[in-house]
Amino acid sequence: MAQNTENRLDASMQQEVSVDEDVLALRAPLVLVRRNDQGEWIFEGPGESPRPTVRTVxxxxVNAWPHVSALAELEPGSAAVWSxxxxxxTSEFECTCGECEQPVATDLDRRTWPGELDPEDLVSVEETALSGQEVLTNILYTSGRIAMLGPGEQHRTSDQLASVAMANVIRRWPHTMRALCSVRSGYLLRWNAESLNWHEYEAV
Known part of the structure; x- marks a missing residue:
């Protein structure tokens, strides 16, 4: 995986971390982030913890899953769950009334699926972004099809792209759900790593 120069988190980008094997293999979405009491980061998918993990930096x-950059305030000994x-x-918390429900890390399902999107629609995804070698930076909607691209020019050759079902694109990058609901034909959405949101531009 390539490395991102942006550092919003309270740690060195060279720090070793643990990543769920299923998340790293793109079999599960990254929906749970924990920090142990020593401050080590653990990134996991849905299911019971602890799970088999792989070490990386x-x-x-951050490069492969940009939505984790929003966790700059996650402190040692705490955890956050993607909603x-x-x-x-959303953060786990201590309940004092006995009636609170803790957030649970779950996979995407029909209940949370946006009605504007067809989960089986095919999306063209740049393979280097899909694998985490490049950061996903652009969502382009032209000629009736959506393309998910890394940095650089908007045009790609067919051998650089993979066809991926919409549901699996969102599982791969949870922070793209609302962007995919709003992207308009003839426009480009570009990820802003500083403000952690998508900006719209007219495609050229």
Whole structure:
């Protein structure tokens, strides 16, 4: 995986971290982030913890899953869960009333699927972005099809792209759900790593 120079998190991008094997293999979405009492980062998919993990560096994770950059305030000993409903991270907390429900890390399902999108629609995805070698930076909608691209020119050859079902694109990059709902034909959405949101531009 390539490394991102952006560092919003309270750690060196060279720090070793643990990543769920299923997340790293793109079999599960990254929906749970924990920090142990020593401050080590653990990135996981849905299911019971602990899960089998692989060691990599924090910069590689930030590069492959940009939505983790929003966790700059996650402190050692705490955890955050991705909410498909609110489209963002929610923190675990200590309940004092005995009636609170802790957030649970889950996979994308029909209940949380946006009605504007067809989960089986095919999306053209740049293979280097899909694998995490490049950061996903652009969502382009032209000629009736959506393309998910890394940095650089908007045009790609067919051998640089893979066809991926819409549902799996969103599982791969949870922070793209609302962007994919709003992208307009003839326009480009570009990820802003500083403000952590998508900006719209007319495609050229």
């Amino acid at each position: 924090l910069g590689a994770v 498909w409903d609110s489209h963002g991270w």
